[in-house]
Amino acid sequence: MSPTRRRLAETKSSAGPATHIEMTFSHRLPNPIIRKLESIFALSDEEKAALSRLPVQITTIGRGQDIVREGERPTRSFALLDGFTHTYKVIGSGKRQIVAVHVPGDIPDLQSMHLPRLDVSIGTLARCEVVFMQHQILRQLCQQYPRIGAALWRETLIEASVSREWTANNGQRPGTSRIAHILCELTFRLRAVDLVEGNVCTIPMTQAELGDATGMSAVHVNRCLQDLRAGGLIRLTGNHLEIPDWSAMTAVADFDPAYLHLRDKAPE
Amino acid sequence: MSPTRRRLAETKSSAGPATHIEMTFSHRLPNPIIRKLESIFALSDEEKAALSRLPVQITTIGRGQDIVREGERPTRSFALLDGFTHTYKVIGSGKRQIVAVHVPGDIPDLQSMHLPRLDVSIGTLARCEVVFMQHQILRQLCQQYPRIGAALWRETLIEASVSREWTANNGQRPGTSRIAHILCELTFRLRAVDLVEGNVCTIPMTQAELGDATGMSAVHVNRCLQDLRAGGLIRLTGNHLEIPDWSAMTAVADFDPAYLHLRDKAPE
DNA sequence: CGAAATCTTGAGTATAATCAAAAACGGTGG
């Protein structure tokens, strides 16, 4: 009952006046929100125009920075244009759990629109480009265009669904499957936004970070990765992950993408 | 990589024409939705009237029944009036993870309003009384009264927040804290709906079910509970849980209720 | 009251954590 206290590497805050560019979406294509929403339903011209007029602030943030922190009360949410972010919680003993990983097109803290006080921190896993959008303006948008509101609501529900799957993954699967599962999920989501070339994608997470996501020690992550390599299920060099045989990999991972609620974009 | 296959006790489906009563909320007080929403913001008379006019079907369901099942496409959601339900997933090896537990006042499958295909099953942990509400009608309600829509959205966001905390709890805390944490959460939520008398509440979960929720074996749950008992942190007989010293318990559990996003109802 | 479910205890084992150190890698500046 006296958990070992582990120091975390300090993450720098991105607080302070970040250098950013004020603009509306129309100056920058593709608008990731339009793209995401169109994958759900056909936007009317009016809806599209409203989205293009959204005033946003675009910023680039380096690796290992926090974008928002637990306890804050942000007045804006952000969408991820490029890079990877992760949502995490730090518990009393100083350990850290990554509870979500975000890929381009995601809106990681949309929840802050309705839950003013953040109960998690969100930081970058790589250099990121993000656009901030004021809650006030998003709320007007949702009220004026209920279908957009419903689609954003849906987005938050999918995030919840992913969170439940993580709970099941980390709670019930053995180490090797657990790692395989998270790799399958990320690959699948990256494919949905056209970030998989052939069977190769980039996953900028260290083994320690994979451990924080799966509730395993970094050493054990390493050994599980080696099992997967030895079985010919993955090829992993640096950040490049290749999954040569998708169906063999999903079998080991016990991966069924239904929980992602995407229209399947078949692999291979 | 060959996980032991464990048979699950078959849960009976509640499919088929359940005996239920058609009515509107106004015939039955208190309307749990009104109560829940009023804990978030002051409802206008008009909003209250609209909610009272909601046509609903009230049903009683015995213990150990599934209310909805993974893969189904429900056309209605339900609110829990009395009893406990749990949301769970069954993974390939046959193991089961409970990903959420619901107490009276919760709306466990509100998500099916926007994610048509269920990716989880929801079953009862005790005899339950539930009210079903057609999605169609809920959608109209949300569109006509945007504040109600926002409040329901908020409810789903809180559920997501709880799910993240479970991921962190199960991933990073040692067994005893893990069990203590889930007991704190349930007690806290029950207190919010006035179901704690003194320091005692009813939690109708078996040790095996606590294990499925925390990713631990039933045997280990038993031993952790005994640790808590030995430390004088809980008194547990049957389904009755007493937490004599709340602050000592929260210290062991590393429990901070911020993630529940409730206005604190102080214990003691 | 009896059967089934649940809880409890014990013994042996497996998975994964910890600790420690070496090797490989990646980026930087000279």
Next chain:
DNA sequence: CCACCGTTTTTGATTATACTCAAGATTTCG
């Protein structure tokens, strides 16, 4: 282009936590 430094990955050895299996005690419920 290369040497250097910090980070990350890898390996080995040991330990701890938690699982499995099994059987007995207790409780619950019909």
